[in-house]
Amino acid sequence: MDDPDARFPALAGETYVDYARARTRYVTGVAKHELVTRLHLVALTHDREVVVCRSAEGWRFLPGGTREEGEALTDLARRELLEEAGATLLGDLHHFSAHEVDSEREQPYRPHFPHPRSYWAYAVARVEITGEPLNPPDGEDVVEVLTLPVLEAADYLWVDDPIHAEVVLHAETLGLLA
Structure with missing residues (x-):
């Protein structure tokens, strides 16, 4: 796994994520x-x-979100798509990058998580919006789901999450969104 292209400054270098008490580094690959x-x-x-x-x-x-105990990544994708976007997964996932995470906690965040190193992964998925977000009580309360062209989606995300915005752009430069 390699560092991303220099065109993505929000993804470059090591970052400390306070809420997770972890150091992260964006890497390409699976x-x-x-x-x-x-x-x-x-x-x-x-x-x-x-x-x-x-x-x-x-x-x-x-x-997207956090993996449950024993959950396969495809099942995680299916669950999170329904919960947060009211979307159905139509095919395979194409994993392309991740944040390599080194926790500073004494124990893993959840007992079934690997520790101290884990990954927060990114994948491209083909989907169909089939309903409203499920909004389970332990998740985000999603009030809007949009489908936008790639550059508009990156601009939309940039307001709150430059990392997710650049993940979209990175996927585009890899030819994964064609």
Whole structure:
């Protein structure tokens, strides 16, 4: 796994994520599936628009989230797409990058997570919006789901999440959104 292209400054270098008490570094390639604790998706509709979400608190993000115990990554993607975007996964996931995460916690965040190193992975997924977000009680309260052309999706995300914005652009430069 390599560092990303210099065109993506929000993805470059090491970052400390306070809420996770971890140091992260964005890397390209596919993380070992057993080490992935989170997955976010560049979800594409049939007209190749990117699915983006907005929470009741106003946060903009790509659909995805935390892995449950024993959950396969495809099942994680299916669950998070339904919960946050009301979308159905139509095919395989195409994993292309991740944040390599080195925790400073004494124990893993959840007992089934690898520790101290794990990965927060990114994948491209073909989807269809089939309903409203499920909004489970333990998740985000999603109030808006949009499908936008790639550059508009990146601009939309940039407001709150430059990392997710640049993940979309990185996927585009790799030719994954064609």
